[in-house]
Amino acid sequence: MVSAAPAKFSLPDFRKQILDWFRANARDLPWRLTREPYPIWVSEIMLQQTRVGAVREHYTRFMERFPSIVSLALAPEDEVLAAWSGLGYYRRARLLHGAARFIVREHQGCLPRTAEELHKLPGIGDYTAAAIASIAFNEPVAVVDGNVQRVIQRLFALSGAADSPSDSESPSIREYAQALLARRRPGDFNQAMMELGATVCLPKKPLCLSCPVERHCSTRGEHAVESRPPMRSRQIAYALVCRVCRGAAAAQEVMLERRSESASQMPGMWQLPEVDLLPDDEKRVELTLRHAITVTNYYVRVVRLSERESRRRLPARDPQRRWIKTSELGEMPLTGLARKVLQRLQVMPVLDFLPSQEG
Ligand code: SF4
Numbered sequence: 335m336v337s338a339a340p341a342k343f344s345l346p347d348f349r350k351q352i353l354d355w356f357r358a359n360a361r362d363l364p365w366r367l368t369r370e371p372y373p374i375w376v377s378e379i380m381l382q383q384t385r386v387g388a389v390r391e392h393y394t395r396f397m398e399r400f401p402s403i404v405s406l407a408l409a410p411e412d413e414v415l416a417a418w419s420g421l422g423y424y425r426r427a428r429l430l431h432g433a434a435r436f437i438v439r440e441h442q443g444c445l446p447r448t449a450e451e452l453h454k455l456p457g458i459g460d461y462t463a464a465a466i467a468s469i470a471f472n473e474p475v476a477v478v479d480g481n482v483q484r485v486i487q488r489l490f491a492l493s494g495a496a497d498s499p500s501d502s503e504s505p506s507i508r509e510y511a512q513a514l515l516a517r518r519r520p521g522d523f524n525q526a527m528m529e530l531g532a533t534v535c536l537p538k539k540p541l542c543l544s545c546p547v548e549r550h551c552s553t554r555g556e557h558a559v560e561s562r563p564p565m566r567s568r569q570i571a572y573a574l575v576c577r578v579c580r581g582a583a584a585a586q587e588v589m590l591e592r593r594s595e596s597a598s599q600m601p602g603m604w605q606l607p608e609v610d611l612l613p614d615d616e617k618r619v620e621l622t623l624r625h626a627i628t629v630t631n632y633y634v635r636v637v638r639l640s641e642r643e644s645r646r647r648l649p650a651r652d653p654q655r656r657w658i659k660t661s662e663l664g665e666m667p668l669t670g671l672a673r674k675v676l677q678r679l680q681v682m683p684v685l686d687f688l689p690s691q692e693g
Contacts, residue, residue, distance in 0.1 A: 343550050344550070345514070347550070348514065348547055349514070349516040349523065351546045351547055351550075352527065352530065352546055352547055353516060353522055353526055354546070355526065355530070355546035355547075356522060356525065356526030356529055356530075357522075359529070359533075360526075360529060361386070361529070361533070363377075363386065363390060364377075364393055364394055364397075365377035365393060366525075369469065369470055369521070370470065371445040371466055371470035371471070372402065372403050372445065373397060374465065374469050374470050375430075375458075375462070375466050376393065376396060376397065376430070377389065377393055378461075378465045378466065379426050379429075379430050379457070379462060380392060380393055380396075380421060380426075382423070382426060382461075383422075383423055384421055384422060384423070386532070388420070388421060389421070392417075392418070392420065392421050396417050396418070399413075399417050400414070402443075403434050403438060403443050403444075403445070404434075404438055404443050406430070406431060406434040407431075407434040407435045407437070407443075409431070411428065411431055412667050413665070414430070414431045415428075415603065416664070416665050416666055416667045416668075418667070419603075419666075419667055419668045419669070419670065419673055420670045420673055421670070422627070422670050424601075424602075424603060424667075426457065429456050429457025430457060433455045433456045433457050433458065436455060436456060437455065445466065445470075447467070447471045447473070448467055448471070448473055449463040449464050449466075449467035449468075449473055449475045450463075452467055460478070461477060461478065461479050463475075464476060464477040464478075464524070465477050465524065468520040468521045468523075468524050469521035469524065469525065470521070472520060472521060473520060474515055474517040474520045475512070475515075475520065476511035476512040476514070476515045476520075476524065477524040477527070477528065478508050478511050479528060479531075480531070481527070481528050481530070481531025481532050481535070482507075482511055482524075482527045482531055483507050483531075484531050484535060484537060485527055485530055485531045485535045486507050486510045486511060486514075487507065488535060488540065488551060488552070488553045488554075488555065489547070489550060489551050489552060489553075490552055491552040491553050492507060492510070514527075530545070530546070530547070534546075535555075539555075540554075540555035542554045542555045563629055564629075565626065565629055565630065565631045566629060566630045566631070567630070567633060568630055568631070568632050568633070569632075569633050569635075570633070570634055570635075571608065571609050571610070571611045571615075571634070571635045571636070571637060572605070572606035572607065572609060572634065572636050572637075572675065573589070573606060573607050573608075573609040573636075573637060573638075573639045573644060573647065574588070574606060574620065574636050574637070574638045574639070574675070574679060574681070575588065575589040575607070575638075575639050575640070575643075575644040576588050576589075576638075576660075576681065577641050577657070579659060585659055585660070585661065586659070586660045586681075587657040587658060587659050587660065588606075588657070588658055588663070588681055589606075589607060589644060589655060589656070589657055589658075590604045590605065590606060590607070590655070590656060590658050590666070590668075590672070591604070591605060591606075591607045591654050591655040591656075592604050592654040592655075592656075593605060593654075594654070599627065599628075600669050602667070603667050603668065603669045603672075604666050604668050605668070605669045605671065605672040606636070606672055606675060606676075607644075607648050607655060609637065609639070609647055609648060610647075611635065611637065615635075615637045618637055618638065619637050620636050620637065620638050620679060621634075621635070621636040621675060621678055622634065622635050622636075623674065623675070625670070625671045625674065627671075634671065634675070636675055636679065660681055660682055663676060663681070663682040664682065664683075
């Protein structure tokens with residue numbers, strides 16, 4: 335068992351208290367209504383680095399659109415990216431889609447049942463493999479995400495990364511997590527640990543007075559955990575260029591450009607064209623907003639250009655730039671920022687709300 339446990343630590347009590355607390359306090363989330371592996375897989379991928387509130391909204395629509403692994407595998411990639419738009423970190427959507435195709439081709443459309451086999455699929459790392467295997471298939475394997483890591487560090491006054499203890503004699507955080515795991519209810523236990531980190535053992539101010547395992551805790555929140563790196567700032571300007579569609583008087587088109595496939599963030603997604611602002615543009619800026627992508631705060635200004643101005647102001651004809659009917663924007667794999675701008679300027683309807691980050 336855990337060698338560095340505090341003297342007052344009782345493993346059976348700890349497991350019982352955290353499981354009882356989870357049963358009474360778990361947030362009501364749509365992916366918790368099922369033990370089916372596919373919805374659990376989709377939700378776990380969406381939840382990586384994205385707020386629960388943002389995932390909740392997108393998850394339901396995504397599952398309506400792609401209700402099975404087969405329907406996801408058969409969809410064109412652009413359709414999957416469009417359904418993911420606004421969630422950010424689009425590489426996840428591509429990997430999810432690639433893995434669905436692989437599962438249909440190699441596993442008759444069924445997810446493997448063990449963490450070890452799941453780990454072999456594209457885009458499924460330690461965390462996701464353990465989450466699916468424990469929640470959907472009851473495999474006793476511990477999940478270690480940032481929340482679980484923080485809880486364990488505080489419970490046992492530890493430092494170091496999940497797999498590397500601060501000294502070579504000590505167990506790693508992953509080994510602590512595995513030792514703590516309630517082996518008969520691994521799915522519930524893993525979710526309870528993640529929930530405790532997300533709602534009680536908060537990064538800055540843990541709510542120790544409300545904590546179900548407070549009496550097992552060595553630090554009661556006094557333990558320092560690594561703070562996030564400071565955010566960088568970047569100014570950026572986009573052009574909004576609209577025109578009435580030829581041959582259809584009531585329809586409008588907007589100019590978009592496709593990000594390069596080799597871009598490090600959001601490759602292949604569609605955005606408004608970037609533009610260099612001129613001194614006179616300040617008076618005609620239609621929208622300013624802040625948008626966070628990973629560790630950068632983008633301070634965005636949007637200026638409306640006529641079609642004629644766009645020919646002069648935007649870099650020479652770019653094959654990646656197209657006129658898109660505004661009625662088709664909902665089907666486009668837009669970046670979250672493009673969607674936010676187009677919705678704020680009422681070029682496309684607001685169908686959802688946006689998370690604060692993407693990448
Ligand atoms: S007592 Fe406080 S620091 Fe310890 S696990 Fe609970 S919330 Fe976290």
